[in-house]
Amino acid sequence: MLKILKYSIFDLLRSRWSYVYFFFYLLLGFVLLFLNNDMNKAVITLMNIIIVLTPLIGTIFGIMYYYNSKEFTELLLAQPIKRSKIFMGQYIGISLSLTLSLVLGLGIPFIAYGLFKSAAIFDFTLLLVVGSFLNFIFVALAYNISLSTENKIKGFGYAILMWLFLAVIYDGLFLISLVLFNEYPLDKFSLVATMFNPIDLSRILILLKLDISALLGYTGAVFKSFFGTSLGMISSMGVLTLWVLFPVLNIIRKSNKKDF
Numbered sequence: 001m002l003k004i005l006k007y008s009i010f011d012l013l014r015s016r017w018s019y020v021y022f023f024f025y026l027l028l029g030f031v032l033l034f035l036n037n038d039m040n041k042a043v044i045t046l047m048n049i050i051i052v053l054t055p056l057i058g059t060i061f062g063i064m065y066y067y068n069s070k071e072f073t074e075l076l077l078a079q080p081i082k083r084s085k086i087f088m089g090q091y092i093g094i095s096l097s098l099t100l101s102l103v104l105g106l107g108i109p110f111i112a113y114g115l116f117k118s119a120a121i122f123d124f125t126l127l128l129v130v131g132s133f134l135n136f137i138f139v140a141l142a143y144n145i146s147l148s149t150e151n152k153i154k155g156f157g158y159a160i161l162m163w164l165f166l167a168v169i170y171d172g173l174f175l176i177s178l179v180l181f182n183e184y185p186l187d188k189f190s191l192v193a194t195m196f197n198p199i200d201l202s203r204i205l206i207l208l209k210l211d212i213s214a215l216l217g218y219t220g221a222v223f224k225s226f227f228g229t230s231l232g233m234i235s236s237m238g239v240l241t242l243w244v245l246f247p248v249l250n251i252i253r254k255s256n257k258k259d260f
Contacts, residue, residue: 025105
């Protein structure tokens with residue numbers, strides 16, 4: 001698996017899109033800090049970008065890599081190598097390369113502007129951790145979709161629809177349900193519904209860490225009473241870990257059953 005992991009990382013590093021992704025975040029970090037000397041405000045702006053863009057990039061990279069390397073994967077499957085090692089090596093390679101581009105692309109400008117001397121270091125670290133989780137989650141979801149359909153166009157369509165649902169549609173349905181059932185106690189429902197969407201969960205974690213949960217009104221107070229505690233933070237990280245674990249286990253299951 002380590003050889004496949006190394007190959008996947010080097011293959012992506014040779015791709016110009018990896019460098020485009022890296023330089024985009026590098027330029028974004030320098031521009032935000034140049035226009036805004038307050039690192040906390042820069043972190044808030046980055047949150048709005050990363051929460052939406054990182055899942056989209058992870059989804060597209062996962063889908064593209066699977067279909068573009070399909071012939072090479074079939075060649076590997078003909079060798080005496082476990083299927084799980086092949087797909088796990090590719091999955092981890094993609095996720096790590098995207099995470100490396102994110103961390104280095106944003107880390108370099110913030111360190112250059114004195115991150116280690118700023119109180120925003122903990123908020124920025126949480127932002128990078130959440131962004132890394134989203135990379136691993138959405139690459140895994142993209143691989144699940146790819147393994148479910150041989151049609152490349154359908155695969156791309158399903159992947160974009162999945163990202164659109166979690167990034168936009170889910171929030172709309174959530175808000176509609178809160179409005180329709182506002183006469184009922186919805187505290188527990190809100191907490192559970194948030195955990196069923198990694199994007200929403202990541203956004204709330206960062207908002208609470210930045211101490212601007214008052215913008216969420218009553219819902220923010222409910223979230224802060226749970227997610228604002230140490231137990232809430234640990235539980236949230238545990239849920240994000242499960243969001244990585246379950247799709248990965250499903251990749252192994254599907255790859256072992258799939259007839260290539």
